[in-house]
Amino acid sequence: MMKKIVAFFFAALIAAAVQAQEAPDALIKQVTEDVLEIVRNDKDIQSGNTQKAIDLVDKKVLPHFNFPHMTALALGKDWRKATPQQQQQLTAEFRTLLVRTYSNALTGYKNQKILYKPFKMDAGETDVLVRTEVLQPGSKAVQLDYSLEKLENTWKVYDMTVAGISLVTNYRDQFAQEVRNGGIDGLIATVAAKNKSLEVNLVKAEKK
Amino acid sequence: MTKVSGGGKMSRCRRLFAGGALALVFCGAALAEENQHDPYEGFNRSMFAVNEVIDKFAAKPIAQGYDKVAPLPVKAATGNFFGNVGDLWIGSNNALQGKFGDAGVDLGRLLINSTIGIFGLFDVASELGLEKHEEDFGQTMAVWGIDGGGYLFWPVIGPRTLRDTAGWVIDSYVDPVWRARPISSRNSMVALRFVDIRASLLPADKVVEEAALDKYAYIRDAYLQRRRNQIFDGRPPRLDD
Numbered sequence: 001m002m003k004k005i006v007a008f009f010f011a012a013l014i015a016a017a018v019q020a021q022e023a024p025d026a027l028i029k030q031v032t033e034d035v036l037e038i039v040r041n042d043k044d045i046q047s048g049n050t051q052k053a054i055d056l057v058d059k060k061v062l063p064h065f066n067f068p069h070m071t072a073l074a075l076g077k078d079w080r081k082a083t084p085q086q087q088q089q090l091t092a093e094f095r096t097l098l099v100r101t102y103s104n105a106l107t108g109y110k111n112q113k114i115l116y117k118p119f120k121m122d123a124g125e126t127d128v129l130v131r132t133e134v135l136q137p138g139s140k141a142v143q144l145d146y147s148l149e150k151l152e153n154t155w156k157v158y159d160m161t162v163a164g165i166s167l168v169t170n171y172r173d174q175f176a177q178e179v180r181n182g183g184i185d186g187l188i189a190t191v192a193a194k195n196k197s198l199e200v201n202l203v204k205a206e207k208k
Numbered sequence: 209m210t211k212v213s214g215g216g217k218m219s220r221c222r223r224l225f226a227g228g229a230l231a232l233v234f235c236g237a238a239l240a241e242e243n244q245h246d247p248y249e250g251f252n253r254s255m256f257a258v259n260e261v262i263d264k265f266a267a268k269p270i271a272q273g274y275d276k277v278a279p280l281p282v283k284a285a286t287g288n289f290f291g292n293v294g295d296l297w298i299g300s301n302n303a304l305q306g307k308f309g310d311a312g313v314d315l316g317r318l319l320i321n322s323t324i325g326i327f328g329l330f331d332v333a334s335e336l337g338l339e340k341h342e343e344d345f346g347q348t349m350a351v352w353g354i355d356g357g358g359y360l361f362w363p364v365i366g367p368r369t370l371r372d373t374a375g376w377v378i379d380s381y382v383d384p385v386w387r388a389r390p391i392s393s394r395n396s397m398v399a400l401r402f403v404d405i406r407a408s409l410l411p412a413d414k415v416v417e418e419a420a421l422d423k424y425a426y427i428r429d430a431y432l433q434r435r436r437n438q439i440f441d442g443r444p445p446r447l448d449d
Contacts, residue, residue: 101419108411139287139408140340143442164437164444165430167419173245173429174421190421198418 024148024155025119027064028130032114035060039109046109051202053103061102066149066156067095073159074171075179075187082184090184093191094171100198101167102160112136114144126150245359246428252361256424259363267364268413271406285329287408290401291340292321292328293384301343305351313338342438346375350439359428367431 022030038056039045045053071091072079082090117131127149134142147159159168178187246252278286299314317333317340325332334340349371350356357370368376380386385401388394420426436444 097419101415104415104418108415140291140342143437161437163434164442165433170426170429170433171421174425177425178421194421 022155023119024121024128024146024150025116025130027148027155028132028146028157029116031061031064032132035106036109036114039106040111045107048107050100050103050107050205053106054099057099057103057106062095062099064155064157066151066158067091067098069149069156069158070094070098070168073168075175076172078176078179078184086184086188089188090191093188093195096195097191097198098167100195110136115141128155245432247358248360252359252428253424255361255363256427259361259366262363267402267406268410271403271410274403275407275410283404283407286400286404288321288325288331289328290385290404291331292318292325295321295340296384297379297382298341298343301345301348302341304348305343310341314341344372344375345378346372346435347439349375356432356435359432361424361428367427369432369435372435 035056038060039053042052042056045056068087068091071087071094074094075082075090079087113135115133115135117133119128119130121128127147130146130148132144132146134144136142142163143161144163145161146157147161148155148157159166161167175187178190182189275283295314295318299311299318302308302311302314317338320333320336320338321328321331324330331340346369354371356372359367359369360373361367362373365376385397386394388397416423416426416430
């Protein structure tokens, strides 16, 4: 019995170590396949149930994203002018908005296949680009790339690029505009209001 | 340069605009200090508003109808057909940019899809591993070192930089679809291609609508990023933060 318990803990330790050392391309592949497997078997998500897609993204995808870094990238040099509290609030609101965007894209999934491009990195690298492609019959493959950074022992995504369009830096001019008009607090209020209006749409859609 | 009030600049800008594309370059220089990415923002925003109305009441409903009625194989064949028609010019642009290997692939695609692929209705070449490219004359000019020259939003045509507007004119001039005769079949083909492209963008509508704080700016910045990516064939050099 004792032996079994020791063996179990040993196995758990190794599993944890493997998890931490996991290569960034393997991480992207594993998360993508996990999520798509669920979407493939979920008629609700396929027929446009955004709330269900959001729950899935919350559970499976969010732990691998570095939202403070994403928000800093979107805000550019104004990030350093923001107080820690403002940074925190903006990160929370921006996170809600990004999760929605990502979830909406998931509801459009129609059996496309993902092609994982060959990946290589040097031993000490802490900032990498993992490249994938979305293949769909009858149209050109869509490039889908992830920027990851190594934090302590885990890899976190800090940007996603669809057909060359960064979902994060695409906000830079809009954020700068809001900051010019109403400061950082004005920007936080605008993103919060946007999230709120989308939330209302969601409730309406569910009542239908 | 003497300092003129913003409104004065704008109306002068519009008059100049009627004078032709060249005038826009100077006009752009006068306005550049206001927004470096978008010197003609006032003009663009009004055109964007016009386009939103056209899209809401004509283009989008027609595209939605087409998307609903046409079965998947028909939609795929339509996309493939127009894709095949474009491959000769895509190959020419690859050659003009010095990418002769890619140009060869495009020519191979054209030959295979026009024959085995039955007039381009099936994209056999992609299944054989001959990858489809995205090229146009605007990208060729960019590779030759011509600057984008400011962002423009046109009704129906959509976003184009000044350079890519000129590129689009050349693309359309050599486009076999625009040269098809009789005129009636040319018009149906141009219309069908437009509907096919609009329908392919339908899934993105909701995403953009919900993601954007300012839809005009979101589409502008997405277009500029995507163009940069296309010019560098999917591997643009990293911009500093």
